[in-house]
Structure formats: C-alpha cells, structure tokens
Amino acid sequence: MDYSAFDAVLLLSFGGPEGPEQVRPFLENVTRGRNIPPERLDDVAEHYLHFGGVSPINRINRALIDQIRVELGTRGVDLPVYFGNRNWQPFVEDTVATMRDNGIRRAAVFATSAWSGYSSCTQYVEDIARAREAAGPDAPELVKLRPYFDHPLFVEIFADTVTAAAAELPGDARLIFTAHSVPVAADQRCGPRLYSRQVAYAASLVAAAAGYDDYDLAWQSRSGPPQVPWLEPDVGDHVSTLTAAGTKAVIVCPIGFVADHIEVVWDLDEELRSQTDAAGVALARASTPNADPRFARLAVDLIDELRDDAAPARVTGPDRVPGCAASINGEPCRPPHCVAQGTGD
CATH class of the missing domain: 3.40.50.1400 (Rossmann fold)
Incomplete structure (x- = not known):
C-alpha cells in the first residue's frame, strides 16, 4: 500500500x-x-x-x-x-x-x-x-x-504529570500506576498478556523518566461479574493494603487513559479520593495527556x-517491547498490520 x-x-x-x-x-x-x-x-x-x-x-x-x-x-x-x-x-x-x-x-x-x-x-x-x-x-x-504506548512524547507527558503530582505531597509518597482492568481471558485474546505487559512496560518507562526506581501497578474500573477473573489488584484494594502497612501518601498515575474522562474523574477523583480521605492518606492524581x-x-x-516510511520513535527499556501478535519478532505493531480497509483484519 x-x-x-x-x-x-x-x-x-x-x-x-x-x-x-x-x-x-x-x-x-x-x-x-x-x-x-x-x-x-x-x-x-x-x-x-x-x-x-x-x-x-x-x-x-x-x-x-x-x-x-x-x-x-x-x-x-x-x-x-x-x-x-x-x-x-x-x-x-x-x-x-x-x-x-x-x-x-x-x-x-x-x-x-x-x-x-x-x-x-x-x-x-x-x-x-x-x-x-x-x-x-x-x-x-x-x-x-x-x-x-512507548512513544517518547507519551512517556514525557506522563513523566511530567507524575512530577507535578509529586510536588503536592511529601517525598515518601508511593507511586501507583493504573489502567482499565479487563477480564484475564481478554488479556490473552491478541497474544499472551499483551495489553497488561504493554501497560507494565510503559509504566516502567514513565517511572524511570520521572526518577522512580520503585512503584506499583494496579487496575481500575472493572465492571464484570465477580465470578469472572479480571486483572488485579484493584487500585482501591491496593491502596487499602498500603494504608494498612503505614503508607501516608500516594501518587496515582492513570497511565492507561489518554483523557480525564468519567472513569478517571469518578473512579479516582471521587471514589478513590473518598477512600483515601477517610483513611487519612494524602492523594495526588497525575493528569493524562488530554489536549x-x-x-x-x-x-x-x-x-x-x-x-516518510520512518522507523517508529520509541523509548526503549531493559525488557523486550511487548509487540502485537501480528507483528514480527516481538516488535510493536505498525503497518501493514494496523490497517482497516473494510475487512477488520
């Protein structure tokens, strides 16, 4: 093409x-x-x-x-x-x-x-x-x-929003990345744990860019029946675990989202903040890229x-890039795989 x-x-x-x-x-x-x-x-x-x-x-x-x-x-x-x-x-x-x-x-x-x-x-x-x-x-x-997910500007934007959020809290605040949970079976649909591995990979890139060696990854916004396994831990449950262990401040970065839409402003800014306020834990939520x-x-x-038929711009980490199942040798998906001409292939 x-x-x-x-x-x-x-x-x-x-x-x-x-x-x-x-x-x-x-x-x-x-x-x-x-x-x-x-x-x-x-x-x-x-x-x-x-x-x-x-x-x-x-x-x-x-x-x-x-x-x-x-x-x-x-x-x-x-x-x-x-x-x-x-x-x-x-x-x-x-x-x-x-x-x-x-x-x-x-x-x-x-x-x-x-x-x-x-x-x-x-x-x-x-x-x-x-x-x-x-x-x-x-x-x-x-x-x-x-x-x-590994484009330099994607990493840069989130690293900057993490840094801005951290400035609102004490220096020992715990950094938690979140993304939308999906059923465990769905995470296998396009390759073994493809989505969750990409989220984890991007979180590692952003954490490194923001100067964090230690951080957590949790999931949010689950909507399925309780008998169906979804990606865990839920961010609310994870914050409860941290609180029980003595954590007093958390930075939450919704790396899985590119806009502050309802699942960010309700699940994090309303529900999670209500939870942390009740527990006496300080919370700062990093922004998403928005506009x-x-x-x-x-x-x-x-x-x-x-x-320009140019090589993809991306930030590389110590681990192999989790690529699309349609890609070659584990490299990230790029044309001609990501096309749609009426076939849905």
Whole structure:
C-alpha cells in the first residue's frame, strides 16, 4: 500500500454523553450484547449524572483536534481533521459517510488508545471496517496509526504529570500506576498478556523518566461479574493494603487513559479520593495527556512515520517491547498490520 499521502485525519474515540438525557442510551450502546443487568447501568449512570450527565471526553477530543490542526499547520501540511466515536455522536459511521461525500480518499486514523489488545486496538479496527462498509464502495481508505504506548512524547507527558503530582505531597509518597482492568481471558485474546505487559512496560518507562526506581501497578474500573477473573489488584484494594502497612501518601498515575474522562474523574477523583480521605492518606492524581500540544505532536509524528516510511520513535527499556501478535519478532505493531480497509483484519 502507498502510504506516501493522506488527504485527511480521523480522530477515533470511545464517545460520551453530553447531556443527562443521553446517559442511558449511551450506556446501552456501550454494553449492547454483554448482558449487563439494568441495575448496573443505573449505578454507572449515576457517575455521569454526578457531573451533570456530561462526559468530558468529547470536549477534550475537540480540543485535541484543534491542537492537531495547529501541529499540522506548523509542518506545512493542509489536512482536514474529522472526529468519530464508537458509542456516541458523532458516530464514526456518520463521520466516514461525510468524509466520502467530501471526496476524501485516504485518511490516517488516530485512535485515543495507546495500546494493543482487543478492546484498545482491534476493536477500533473493527469500528473502521464497519464504518467503511456502511459508507459503501466509495468509502475512503482508512489507515489506523500504530499503538504508541512507548512513544517518547507519551512517556514525557506522563513523566511530567507524575512530577507535578509529586510536588503536592511529601517525598515518601508511593507511586501507583493504573489502567482499565479487563477480564484475564481478554488479556490473552491478541497474544499472551499483551495489553497488561504493554501497560507494565510503559509504566516502567514513565517511572524511570520521572526518577522512580520503585512503584506499583494496579487496575481500575472493572465492571464484570465477580465470578469472572479480571486483572488485579484493584487500585482501591491496593491502596487499602498500603494504608494498612503505614503508607501516608500516594501518587496515582492513570497511565492507561489518554483523557480525564468519567472513569478517571469518578473512579479516582471521587471514589478513590473518598477512600483515601477517610483513611487519612494524602492523594495526588497525575493528569493524562488530554489536549496537551505534545499529544497532538505525537499524533502527527505517527502520520509522518507512514508518510516518510520512518522507523517508529520509541523509548526503549531493559525488557523486550511487548509487540502485537501480528507483528514480527516481538516488535510493536505498525503497518501493514494496523490497517482497516473494510475487512477488520
């Protein structure tokens, strides 16, 4: 495939409600086919309603798109940037149809997930394939950019936010990285523990960059039935263990997320903070990339890798990079593996 030119960029994300009346339909979209009990949806809906029924994610993504446009302009590249979501407006199917009608023929797709694995990578490829199929034979070619968990700017941003959070606390605060938990079986779906190994690898890179030799990795936001094994320890349980051992201050870095959306601001800023306040433990939560201009630079860097057929920029650690099962010799996934032309392969 000729990657020498793109005529658009598509930012592809998860989506979120932007009003109270949208919360329940959004959650039904997210959980369709998963047999989630209605009472569980009611519980999660309360998290959104606590913030007026508005998720921060669309606002953050629109700000990031503005930054991507600026970064493209600084490089002398004139490309329109489109926005599509899996679970809420603007739906990716509608966006790709608009791109088709606008005459777009080939677009680079930047997904708001840094990882390989099914939910964080393959499902976005499926989203692209579904949207192209809905758009018909004139749908644009869409090329998903590679996972970027070890990109220098990803590591730099999180190292800076850890340092900023640490400045709020005593010097002996314990550093804890968190990411979204998934079922243990799902962590095997695209290669042995692919997602969890990538999270652990990225945490080691960020910890080193921020000057930490010792830290912990925990998981958050689990939503499955208790009889199904998920990645552990849960961050709340882990903080309880640390508290019992005498820890008085913790820095929590949600390295698994690229935006301060509901699963960050509710699970960490509300629930975990309530727990630490009750236990007399000081908590500082590191920010995520959000619309940091460096995150926009990262996105455009990934496009340039394809345009220039350049080697991926990445920070290397002492361990082997946990690469996608579709890659070669354990190297991180990159084209032609991360593509979507309607097949979902």
